[in-house]
Amino acid sequence: MSTQRYNRYEKxxxxxxxxxxxxxxxxxxxxTDQTEPILVAAEEYDAGVLPFTVRRESN
Structure with missing residues (x-):
């Protein structure tokens, strides 16, 4: 991930x-040693390796 900050809903x-x-x-x-998918996802998020893009609508 880049330096973009995500709000709690996006996260x-x-x-x-x-x-x-x-x-x-x-x-x-x-x-990782984690076996639960949500914990694996959280570690990936913290490591900044998730290839997700958040598009925000601008008015």
Whole structure:
């Protein structure tokens, strides 16, 4: 991820989407001892390796 800050709703959506991907067998992007998909997603988020983009609507 870049230096962009995400609000709590965006973070929850990113983590939920990534946890779902991991639970369906997507490759894990970091080395971790975690087995729960949500914890794996949280570690990936903290490491900044998630390839997600958040598009915000501007009025």
């Amino acid at each position: 929850a959506r990113i983590l939920g989407a990534r946890a779902l991907q991991v639970s369906y067998g997507a490759p894990v992007l970091i080395d």
